[in-house]
Structures are given as C-alpha cells and as structure tokens.
Amino acid sequence: xxxxxxxxxxxxxxPPQQEVVGAFSTWLADGWTVTWRNxxxxxxxxxxxxxxxxxxxxxxxxxxxVYGGIIEIEGSDYTNFLMAGIFAQxxxxxxxxxxxAMAQDLKEGLxxxxxxxxxxxxxxxxxxxxSDLALNSISMVIMIATGFAVGWxxxxxxxxxxxGVGLLLLFSYAFSWVMTLxxxxxxxxxxxxxxxxxxxxxxxxxxxxxxxxxxxxxPLEIFANWNPVSALVQSARDLFGNTPDGIVRDTFPIExxxxxxxxxxxxxxxxxxxxxxxxxxxxxxx
Amino acid sequence: MPIIEAYDLVKIYSSRSGTVHALAxxxxxxxxxxxxxxxxxxxxxxxxxxxxxxxxxxxxRGSARVDGIDVLADPQRVRRIIGASGQYxxxxxxxxxxxxxxxxxxxxxxxxxxxxxxxxELVEAFGLTAAGNRPVKGFSGGMRRRIDLxxxxxxxxxxxxxxxxxxxxxxxxxxxxxxxxxxxxxxxTTVLLTTQYLEEADALADHISVIDQGRVIAKGxxxxxxxxxxxHRVVVTLVDAxxxxxxxxxxxxxxxxxxxxADGGRELEVAVQQGPVALQRVxxxxxQQDIRLHDAGMRRPTLDDAFLTLTGHPADGADGTDRADxxxxxxRAKPTDHQDTPRRRETVV
Numbered sequence: 001x002x003x004x005x006x007x008x009x010x011x012x013x014x015p016p017q018q019e020v021v022g023a024f025s026t027w028l029a030d031g032w033t034v035t036w037r038n039x040x041x042x043x044x045x046x047x048x049x050x051x052x053x054x055x056x057x058x059x060x061x062x063x064x065x066v067y068g069g070i071i072e073i074e075g076s077d078y079t080n081f082l083m084a085g086i087f088a089q090x091x092x093x094x095x096x097x098x099x100x101a102m103a104q105d106l107k108e109g110l111x112x113x114x115x116x117x118x119x120x121x122x123x124x125x126x127x128x129x130x131s132d133l134a135l136n137s138i139s140m141v142i143m144i145a146t147g148f149a150v151g152w153x154x155x156x157x158x159x160x161x162x163x164g165v166g167l168l169l170l171f172s173y174a175f176s177w178v179m180t181l182x183x184x185x186x187x188x189x190x191x192x193x194x195x196x197x198x199x200x201x202x203x204x205x206x207x208x209x210x211x212x213x214x215x216x217x218x219p220l221e222i223f224a225n226w227n228p229v230s231a232l233v234q235s236a237r238d239l240f241g242n243t244p245d246g247i248v249r250d251t252f253p254i255e256x257x258x259x260x261x262x263x264x265x266x267x268x269x270x271x272x273x274x275x276x277x278x279x280x281x282x283x284x285x286x
Numbered sequence: 287m288p289i290i291e292a293y294d295l296v297k298i299y300s301s302r303s304g305t306v307h308a309l310a311x312x313x314x315x316x317x318x319x320x321x322x323x324x325x326x327x328x329x330x331x332x333x334x335x336x337x338x339x340x341x342x343x344x345x346x347r348g349s350a351r352v353d354g355i356d357v358l359a360d361p362q363r364v365r366r367i368i369g370a371s372g373q374y375x376x377x378x379x380x381x382x383x384x385x386x387x388x389x390x391x392x393x394x395x396x397x398x399x400x401x402x403x404x405x406x407e408l409v410e411a412f413g414l415t416a417a418g419n420r421p422v423k424g425f426s427g428g429m430r431r432r433i434d435l436x437x438x439x440x441x442x443x444x445x446x447x448x449x450x451x452x453x454x455x456x457x458x459x460x461x462x463x464x465x466x467x468x469x470x471x472x473x474x475t476t477v478l479l480t481t482q483y484l485e486e487a488d489a490l491a492d493h494i495s496v497i498d499q500g501r502v503i504a505k506g507x508x509x510x511x512x513x514x515x516x517x518h519r520v521v522v523t524l525v526d527a528x529x530x531x532x533x534x535x536x537x538x539x540x541x542x543x544x545x546x547x548a549d550g551g552r553e554l555e556v557a558v559q560q561g562p563v564a565l566q567r568v569x570x571x572x573x574q575q576d577i578r579l580h581d582a583g584m585r586r587p588t589l590d591d592a593f594l595t596l597t598g599h600p601a602d603g604a605d606g607t608d609r610a611d612x613x614x615x616x617x618r619a620k621p622t623d624h625q626d627t628p629r630r631r632e633t634v635v
Contacts, residue, residue: 026395033392037378037385044380044421109376113437116340118365119393284342285372 027120034114034127035134038101042135052135056090056143063210064150071211076244083152084164084236085209087143088229091172092204094136096196098128098176102183103192109285122277129176136172140165156241164239167261171232174265177272184279209233214248225251231260287354289445289476290316290339295348297334297500308334309345310500316478316493318444321471323491324480325589327599331500332480333373333449339478340370340447352445366394369438370447375430376437379423383414383433386422390440401440408436412466428459435466446470448479452486464489484589494589498597508589515587515595517542518561520568523581524552536571540564552580557587 042049063086064079073081105111105124114124144165154161179196186192206216206223213224224230234257237243253260297309309331316322324332337343339350341361350357352364377386384405391401409418412432422430431451438446451467452460467490471477481487487494488508496504496511504511520540524533530551537545541556541564558564561584569582 029395030393033389037381037389040385041378041380044423108379109372109374110378112342112370112372113376113390114393115342116365116368116370117390117393118362118395123393282344284337285374 023120027123027126030119030123031126031130033119034124035130036127038127038131039134041101042131052094052139053142056139057146059086059090060143060146060150064152067210073212073244074246076242077151079147079151080153080240080242081237081244082210083143083147084240084242085207085233086147087140087165087168087236088171088233089204089209090139090143091136091168092175092229092232093196093200094139095132095172095175095179096193096200097135097179098132099179099183099186099192099196100189101132102128102180103187103189106184106187106283106285107189111280111283112285115280115284121281125177125180125273125276125280128180129173132176133169133173136169140169152242154240154242156239160239160241164236167235167239167258168232170265171261174268174272177276178268181272181276181279184276184283203227203229207233208254212244212247213254225254228253228260228264230254231257231264235261288315289318289353290314290322290351290478292335292339292350293348295335295338295345295350297331297338297343297345307500309338309348311348312497312501314495314502316476318476319474321477321479321490321492323487323494324478324497325482325484325487325491325494325593326480326497327482327597330497332482332497334500335497336370336447336449336478336480340368341365342370366441367443368445368447369441369443371435371438371449371451373449373453375427375434377422377425377430377433380421382421383409383418383425383429386433387436387440390437394441396440404440408439412436426459428455428462431455431459431463432466435463439470444476446475446477448477450480450482452481452483460486484593488589496593496596504592504596511589511592511596512587515557515592517557517559517587518564518584519555519587519591520558520561520565520584521553521555521582522568522572522579524554525578525580527551529577530554532575533572533577536568536575536577539571540567557591 042052060083063082068078068082071078102111111124115121154164179192182195183189183192186195206220207213207227207230208224209229213221213230216224231253234243234254238257247254249255292312292314295309295312296307299306299308312331312335314322314335324335326332334343338345339352339357341357341364344358353367355363355367357364378389381389384402387405387408388398388401391404392398394401396404406418409415412435414429414432414436417425417429422433425433435448435451438448448467452463455463464486467477467479471490477490479487479490481490491508493507494505494511495502504514506514520537522533522537524530530547533554534545534547537554537556540558542559543557545554545556547554565582565584569579572579
C-alpha cells in the first residue's frame with residue numbers, strides 16, 4: 001500500500017498549484033467544488049427534488065384555487081395579485097434549507113472535515129448559499145409555469161418581469177446567509193425547521209403577500225407596511241404589473257419598494273456574511 | 287525534534303451544569319514516525335487534544351506545534367500536511383466513494399484530474415473498487431469509515447490524526463481497520479490515535495499516553511505501562527460461592543492489594559509480587575481449608591489493570607462524572623447518543 005502515503009521521504013511542500021493559483025481563484029475553485037457537492041445532493045436525493053418541485057406547485061394551486069373565489073381585490077384579479085406574494089413566500093421559505101443543510105453537515109462531521117482542509121474557509125458557506133440559489137431558481141421556474149397555467153399574466157413587459165424574478169432570487173440569496181448562520185448556531189436540523197417556521201410564517205403572512213395590507217387589523221397593518229417581505233412582494237408586483245390601482249402607499253418601504261429591497265439585501269449581507277464566516281471558523285462537531 | 291508538540295494545553299468549557307476542564311495543562315511530544323496512542327475514558331480530553339492539534343479548536347492556554355508549525359498562528363499551513371479522521375465518518379452520503387475523495391482532493395487544490403487519479407488509487411488500496419461508484423448512502427459502517435480514512439490520506443499526509451477510528455464498528459470491521467492502520471504506519475507516517483479500547487492501543491500504538499481529566503497521567507509502551515502495575519495476578523474460581531469469604535482471606539494474606547471478585551464471588555483475583563510462589567501458597571492454604579476449585583492460575587496484568595491502577599477507575603469511564611468531550615465548543619452539552627457506540631470493556635487476556 002505504498003500509494004497511501006509518502007511519509008518518510010517527503011518534505012512538507014504544499015501542492016505546487018498552491019503557489020501558482022492565486023488566492024482569489026482558489027476561493028472561486030473551492031466555492032465551486034462545494035457547490036458541485038451540494039448540487040449533487042439535489043440530484044441524488046429524488047425526495048428532495050420532488051418536494052422542491054411539488055411544494056411550489058401546491059402553494060400556487062392551493063392559494064389561487066382556494067382563496068381565488070373568496071378574496072376580492074379591487075381593481076385586480078386575485079390570481080394576478082397573489083402570484084408575487086406566493087413567489088416571495090416560497091423563496092423566503094426556501095432559504096430555510098440552507099440552515100437545515102448546514103446543521104446536518106455539522107452533525108455528520110463534514111464541517112470538521114472541511115475545516116481540516118487547506119481550503120478557503122468561506123468557500124463552504126459560498127457553496128451552501130450558491131446551491132440554495134440554484135434550488136430556489138428551480139422552484140421559481142416551476143411556480144412561474146404553474147402561475148401561467150392558472151391564468152396569471154405579467155403585464156409590464158418581459159424585462160420588468162425578469163427584474164422582478166431577479167429581485168426575488170436576490171432577496172432569497174441574502175436570506176440564505178441568515179439561515180446559514182442560524183444553522184451553525186442552532187445545530188439541529190429539526191429545530192432549524194421549527195424555528196424558521198415560527199419566524200417565517202408571521203413574516204410572510206403579516207404582509208401584503210396574500211391580501212392588501214389595508215385589509216388587516218390596524219396593528220398588523222402597521223407591521224405589514226414595514227415588513228421587508230412586503231417591500232419584496234410590492235417590488236415584484238409592481239414589476240409584474242400586477243399592482244391593483246387602489247393600493248395605499250403611505251410608508252417608505254411600500255412607496256419605494258425596490259430601493260428598500262436593495263437596502264435590505266445590502267444590510268443582510270454586510271451583517272450576516274462576516275458573522276457566518278466568523279462562526280464557521282470556530283464551529284466544530286459535538 | 288518531535289513532530290507533534292503540545293505544551294500546557296488548557297481548554298475550559300462552561301455550560302449551565304458548570305465548568306469543565308476538558309484540558310487541564312496537557313503536554314505531549316511525539317517523535318516522527320511513531321504511532322502515539324491517546325488512551326483514556328470518555329471525557330478524558332482525548333478528542334479535545336486532537337481537535338486542538340488538527341486546527342479545529344483553539345485552546346484557552348498553551349501552545350502546539352505540528353512539524354514545527356505553530357498550530358495557533360498558522361493553521362492553514364498545518365492543514366496542508368496533516369490528515370484527520372474524526373469520531374464519526376465524515377462522508378457525504380449522496381456522493382459516491384470516488385466523488386467523496388475527489389472532492390477532498392479538489393479542496394486540497396490537487397486539480398480535478400489529479401484528484402480523480404488519487405481517488406481511484408485510494409479506493410483500490412482500500413479494497414472498495416467495486417463499491418467506488420455507488421453513493422455512500424448504501425455503504426456499511428466499516429466501508430464508510432474506510433472512505434473517511436481514505437479522505438484523510440488524499441494529500442499523502444506525514445501526520446495523521448485518528449480520533450477513535452473504530453468506535454461503533456463491529457468486531458470484524460474493527461480488525462480490518464486495524465490492519466489498514468498498521469499498514470499505513472509501516473510506511474512511517476506519524477499517527478496520533480485516540481481510543482478508549484485498551485486492546486486497540488495495545489495492538490496499534492508504539493507508545494501510549496494515558497489521559498485522564500485533561501492531562502497525561504502516565505506514558506510509555508504498552509509493556510512499560512503494564513509493568514508499572516507490577517508482578518502477576520493470582521486468579522481462582524471456586525466451586526462453591528459459600529467459600530468466597532474464606533478464600534478471600536487466603537488471597538489477602540499473599541496479595542499486595544485487596545482481592546477483587548466477580549461472578550457472585552466465585553471468581554477471585556489478587557495482585558501479587560512473586561507470582562509462582564504466591565500461587566503455590568494460595569493453593570496450599572485453600573487445600574488445607576478444603577476449599578474446592580474449578581480453576582486456578584496466574585496471569586500478567588493487562589492494560590486494563592494498568593488503567594485501573596493509574597486512574598483509580600475502570601477504562602470504560604461509564605461513571606459519567608467527567609464528560610468534557612461531550613460538550614461542544616459553544617458550551618452546550620451534546621445530546622447523549624451513545625446507544626450506537628458499543629461500550630464493551632475489552633481486556634487482553
């Protein structure tokens with residue numbers, strides 16, 4: 001088994017590429033390797049892919065068909081009104097996966113393995129959030145298709161439509177970093193899911209995602225108007241051309257939803273990327 | 287110059303249940319090419335020691351060097367020359383055996399082609415060629431461990447850290463693992479190995495450091511440690527448990543310590559200085575008192591005996607008083623998931 005090690009004769013020279021390859025491209029390569037690994041997981045566990053595909057279909061159908069008949073939005077068709085909300089809800093929930101997967105990797109000792117390798121420490125986190133962006137993109141495509149099937153139409157032109165989709169994915173990407181940190185702190189995949197639901201259900205439901213904020217009881221309406229998810233939904237709704245005429249815009253986030261989303265994304269990334277990297281550098285299994 | 291050096295390592299975890307000194311001033315020095323065994327009960331600080339040396343955690347005090355590199359100041363350089371395999375097989379279930387190793391190679395920056403070649407080489411060396419293209423999901427515990435160990439060898443490390451490499455394996459897989467590790471060390475790799483199995487330390491390690499409560503309490507070869515306990519043991523098995531009291535008195539007469547017993551008092555044992563002489567006298571006295579015997583004999587002390595003598599408690603550490611290894615770096619007690627870990631007490635007889 002002389003192939004296993006070359007211990008006695010060798011000098012501790014790092015692999016030659018180490019010097020040649022710059023720090024930046026190393027970081028890119030490491031990030032890509034971990035992304036590749038995570039994407040393989042999506043490919044190899046059909047159950048995961050199945051739910052990633054089915055859940056968005058279910059949500060679109062459920063809300064548009066169940067509530068479509070009861071909820072009336074002045075100046076708009078409910079399906080058209082709903083779609084931006086359902087997209088936002090699904091991608092925000094999709095980011096939970098980052099946390100659960102991180103906790104799972106920690107539990108299985110994979111984080112320990114990564115941390116004893118001479119790789120760029122942030123690559124694991126980059127790989128994590130990248131692959132969740134990919135998963136969320138798949139969900140997005142499926143939801144758009146299902147939306148079309150139930151009669152949803154965007155009316156503001158194709159570039160605006162793309163911008164809306166991009167904004168939704170950008171926000172979900174930023175949110176993945178929050179969940180990644182949470183995954184390393186909470187450490188149990190099951191708890192992550194429960195905790196995320198506790199936070200994300202109110203965050204997505206006390207918003208303008210499913211009904212106009214004005215129709216909520218006053219305290220909830222105030223919350224909804226300042227809720228970043230509302231700004232996200234409003235941005236997408238505006239860009240899709242699905243905003244009903246009578247909508248009240250009396251708070252900054254609703255008045256300037258796109259600016260708000262960009263500021264929100266920037267704040268989340270500036271705070272949570274360094275925090276996650278710091279936490280990763282001192283996280284070890286059990 | 288020793289290739290692994292640790293000086294005065296201290297690591298303290300605080301949790302709601304109190305502070306635990308996982309490491310309480312641990313010193314270690316391992317020369318190149320040696321297989322050093324860290325032997326100790328659960329919570330003795332073995333895993334914490336390994337995690338400090340393989341850059342996973344930072345100690346609260348003390349310093350450590352691996353191949354002359356300061357572990358705290360330059361962990362990234364240390365990572366390039368070590369291989370580490372943790373207590374739990376760290377493999378991605380959804381990747382195949384080959385892909386797992388390829389991933390590790392790429393993260394060592396070997397490049398994709400070289401990583402693939404190395405992965406194939408290792409899979410073959412570990413006898414997993416047939417299974418190499420299947421997802422690890424379907425692997426047995428022993429196969430996973432082998433892939434994990436192979437992962438630690440991707441960069442041909444000069445120093446290998448193995449944390450309880452056979453915990454949770456069935457006896458047959460354990461023997462297979464021992465063989466693999468023995469072959470590795472024949473090539474001169476320096477290995478730091480932790481174990482709570484005395485038998486394992488005896489079989490694999492050139493030199494053993496016994497760890498208890500965060501420090502090294504004894505060190506030497508297996509034989510030296512056994513010799514520290516000294517002399518022989520006289521062991522008798524009685525036909526009738528009712529004779530237990532009388533037989534115990536006889537053993538106490540010639541023993542250098544209190545006799546100990548098992549099996550409802552029928553089996554008695556005592557440490558003695560002069561084995562053959564003591565055995566003759568014990569047998570003569572027992573015959574005089576008409577105490578009938580199933581079996582009688584004398585044996586050399588095992589590492590188990592050595593451990594008991596050195597630490598004052600048996601090696602399986604099931605007393606639950608000191609569980610430093612089970613508190614994670616954030617100070618939370620880890621869930622007790624030991625059902626899957628065989629906690630047999632193994633003796634070398």
